[in-house]
Amino acid sequence: MIDPSRTTTPEADLAFLRSIVEGGASGRGMLTMGVAYMAGGILYGVQCLFHIAQMHGWILWPAVPSLLFIAGISVVFCAILAWAVREDRKHKVAHGPLATRTMNAAFTATGMVNLAVIVIFGVGSARDQDFAVWLYYPAIIFAAQAAAWFVAWNLKRRAWMLATAAGGWVTAVALGLLVRQSDVYLYLCTAALFLLFALPGWIMIRGALQTRAAD
Helix, strand or coil: CCCHHHCCCHHHHHHHHHHHHHCCCCCCHHHHHHHHHHHHHHHHHHHHHHHHHHHCCCCCCCHHHHHHHHHHHHHHHHHHHHHHHHHHHHCCCCCCCHHHHHHHHHHHHHHHHHHHHHHHHHHHHHHHCCHHHHCHHHHHHHHHHHHHHHHHHHHHCCHHHHHHHHHHHHHHHHHHHCCCCHHHHHHHHHHHHHHHHHHHHHHHHHHHHHHHHHC
16 A cells, blocks of 8 residues: 655655756765866876976976975865865855765775775785786776766766766776887876866866855
8 A cells, every 4th residue: 555645746856857967956975076086187287297207307306305205296276175074064065965975985986996995906016026916906997987987977968078988998908908018107197186086076166166155
């Protein structure tokens, strides 16, 4: 027997489905993800540019300052990410639209994969004394991100999400084939960080801020 109290109208069902596809009325939950992507793309893109300059002899820093610079990139990224998470909590987006929560879950799961891959390829590279083994790690990261963006596209049907997913897949395959050609590998990785991380991050931040202003 159907409980009348649990029935819904067609209008309510349509509104629910629309909230899944479009992400609901609030885009605040995208701010954290957008900040993380834009900051990560810019910071690690700058780090790749730093390595390109070293490769060409334009930067001739000793080992310690170079290591401090690279470590500083990660420190700054973590600080920005912490700020973004606190900002979203301030606006209570933890229980946001279903589509946004699903996207966050997909990208969080991707982050878990990333951590496992760091350990696997890091240990393998050190054990085999072969830096090329470590270079497979970014290729796997782009592949995992491509999968997450494909999930996002299925939820929200935004063309730029599908383009990001396709770009990530192509980049992953190309990087995997170029691990023995460090110069071309580095150029491709630099471009991909700006185009497939920083640019989507900027798009998400812009959308979240526009939604916040409208609210």
